[in-house]
Amino acid sequence: MITSTANRHVKWVRALQTKRRVRQAEGAFVIEGIRLAREAVAAQLPAHLVLHTDHLDSRGRGLVHNLDRLGAEVKVVSDAVMAACSSTESPPGLLAVLPIPALPLPAQLNLALVADRLADPGNLGSLLRTACAAGVEAVILTEGTVDPYNPKVVRGAMGAHFRLPIEILDLNTLLERLAGLEIWLAEAGEGKPYTDIDWRRPLALAIGGEAHGPQPALRSLAKGQVHIPMMGISESLNAAVAAAIILFEIARQRGAT
């Protein structure tokens, strides 16, 4: 059993949890808990490393067994070490280091989401989870957006990372990838009400950062702006909530719900 935080595996996990540049350099990130581990196994992702405590239930032990068979190095750790490795206040019984998935973009995109300089990890996590549920086929993040493999994003996304292609692109490459799609920008109070747009054509919905909305360069490339009418003057919506409302209106119009 690993009982020291000076252990090299433990140091590696802690660096991956806290440093974006380490995640990028290693092409790896950390998932915590039974639910995400189950999704990783379902996606047949070969974990590099699994750390677990010695009081897993049978479900947890089964998952460790499956991760082991997929090629992971498995180590038992003390509760204190698990707490030091975890990004949450209530550490899980197991966590795993996974390769950052490289899911291919569909050849023909019908619905893409652009998160433009979204800074809040809770918002991005929620946005990814919602995008998956709404049938989004790819998520493009502009530079300046919080790292999608940040532990808080991973936790909030509830497995979206295993099912949804996620790419971080500069604006030029973004435009190449989204060629042929109408780009609509969600902006508070600007443009058309979201229920007045025909959403059945192939399109990308762009959600701007909480503070400033979409960047001007993106604005100049867009087909138009879209907003959600509010019932009161000083009302507003969280970026992830606003995206959810528009994405499910798109799904409704496309007959998916």
Next chain:
Amino acid sequence: MITSTANRHVKWVRALQTKRRVRQAEGAFVIEGIRLAREAVAAQLPAHLVLHTDHLDSRGRGLVHNLDRLGAEVKVVSDAVMAACSSTESPPGLLAVLPIPALPLPAQLNLALVADRLADPGNLGSLLRTACAAGVEAVILTEGTVDPYNPKVVRGAMGAHFRLPIEILDLNTLLERLAGLEIWLAEAGEGKPYTDIDWRRPLALAIGGEAHGPQPALRSLAKGQVHIPMMGISESLNAAVAAAIILFEIARQRGAT
């Protein structure tokens, strides 16, 4: 200038920030930052106490002046004291202790929201903010729901506390208050798709806790269950996001958006 956390005002604020029973006993709660202070002034709520640092900008000083005129006791505090009083990692320049608002329920409710044992303060805050924007007229919390005056809820709700009647009720009283309304329960995968229901009648939408959905006693009183169809099998939505999607479908059908 107050420089000690042993000061009685500081101790009071810290107790209000961290202890639900103190908030309940005092009928008071804390707001942080310019934006919420501006909303409190707009609502003409007489703050009990304002603490601020000595490097407020002119906008902040104007707000302190207005809060002073509404009857607040105003104290300058050191940065360290402000940090000790704040619930955030980046403390604001001012905070205020306010009486818990007692907004009356409309005589005739057309749209109410029930949050049933929602445990996550971020979710409840987001739910309150969204409810305001969607035209909800009252929010009922069942016992077991996180305190709506918890600092994280207050922060996420972005001023909804000043505009939306919020009541914590046992099930019997809840039923009395909601007499005449159809109660619809949001439950993952259960009942009708949310786009197949006629939402134009007076109604209450009930959102259950993240872990278990609405409680059985509430289920037995409901007109029906409603869900949001997902594009994939293992998809799900955050409780606050699911509520937002249904609330804005209600607004859409009612012609409000």
